[in-house]
Amino acid sequence: MQWTLVIPLKPLSRAKSRLSDTAADELRPGLALAFAQDTVAAALACPAVRDVAVVTDDALAGRELAALGARIVPDEPQGGLNAALAHGAAAVRTARPESPVAALNADLPALRPLELLRVLDAAAKFPRAFLADAAAIGTTLLAATPHYELHPSFGTDSRARHRASGAVELPLTAVDSVRQDVDTGADLRAALALGVGPHTAAASAGLLTPGS
Numbered sequence: 020m021q022w023t024l025v026i027p028l029k030p031l032s033r034a035k036s037r038l039s040d041t042a043a044d045e046l047r048p049g050l051a052l053a054f055a056q057d058t059v060a061a062a063l064a065c066p067a068v069r070d071v072a073v074v075t076d077d078a079l080a081g082r083e084l085a086a087l088g089a090r091i092v093p094d095e096p097q098g099g100l101n102a103a104l105a106h107g108a109a110a111v112r113t114a115r116p117e118s119p120v121a122a123l124n125a126d127l128p129a130l131r132p133l134e135l136l137r138v139l140d141a142a143a144k145f146p147r148a149f150l151a152d153a154a155a156i157g158t159t160l161l162a163a164t165p166h167y168e169l170h171p172s173f174g175t176d177s178r179a180r181h182r183a184s185g186a187v188e189l190p191l192t193a194v195d196s197v198r199q200d201v202d203t204g205a206d207l208r209a210a211l212a213l214g215v216g217p218h219t220a221a222a223s224a225g226l227l228t229p230g231s
């Protein structure tokens with residue numbers, strides 16, 4: 020199955036507020052962009068991914084992610100994360116009604132294409148399926164196969180909500196790079212330990228010193 024991924028990205032100036040104890044105000048927009056660049060590049064390198072649509076109103080991020088090969092969809096609803104995802108999925112299905120679609124967070128800087136392949140192949144067996152994040156509280160990926168709506172319910176405690184909505188939780192092991200979202204300094208440290216993409220490696224150089 021060849022998937023279209025929908026990746027939401029809020030304006031960089033407002034992104035990653037929970038990293039404020041790790042990265043200063045003037046550094047966080049660049050970090051958020053780097054996370055998104057590494058996420059999009061790894062997603063596009065996955066053999067099960069046909070294309071990537073990024074829902075964002077950020078002009079700089081739009082240019083940089085389009086340069087990597089993503090389609091940019093303006094965040095027309097202006098209604099937050101789930102409205103942006105539903106809008107992106109609808110745009111995809113308008114163009115290709117039979118397309119399998121999956122929402123993927125933009126903050127997965129350690130994402131590995133072959134781990135994403137395993138997740139998407141597993142998701143292909145169910146109408147709707149999701150992968151819990153590394154903290155086992157949230158969600159990093161929510162997938163819907165053809166003829167099924169995504170019905171995204173991301174945000175705090177989204178794992179329980181997605182499960183309650185009928186989506187099947189994928190019980191995969193060894194897909195840490197798809198689960199490791201970065202919200203806090205501890206998350207960034209965990210992602211760096213897994214191995215991040217080049218944009219995040221450059222943007223985070225010097226941020227976390229050993230033992231800090």
Ligand SMILES: Nc1nc2c(ncn2[C@@H]2O[C@H](COP(=O)(O)OP(=O)(O)OP(=O)(O)O)[C@@H](O)[C@H]2O)c(=O)[nH]1
Nearest residue numbers: 027028029034035036037074094099100103124125
């Ligand atoms: N297009 C769009 N994307 C959003 C919106 N809100 C959040 N996102 C994206 O959804 C994902 C998860 O978002 P959050 O965890 O709420 O926000 P964050 O910027 O990653 O981190 P915090 O500021 O620390 O909450 C990230 O990829 C965000 O960029 C929105 O209103 N529109």
Ligand SMILES: C=C(OP(=O)(O)O)C(=O)O
Nearest residue numbers: 157158173174175177202
């Ligand atoms: C939006 C989510 O992630 P975050 O932890 O980045 O808020 C989520 O887990 O549904």
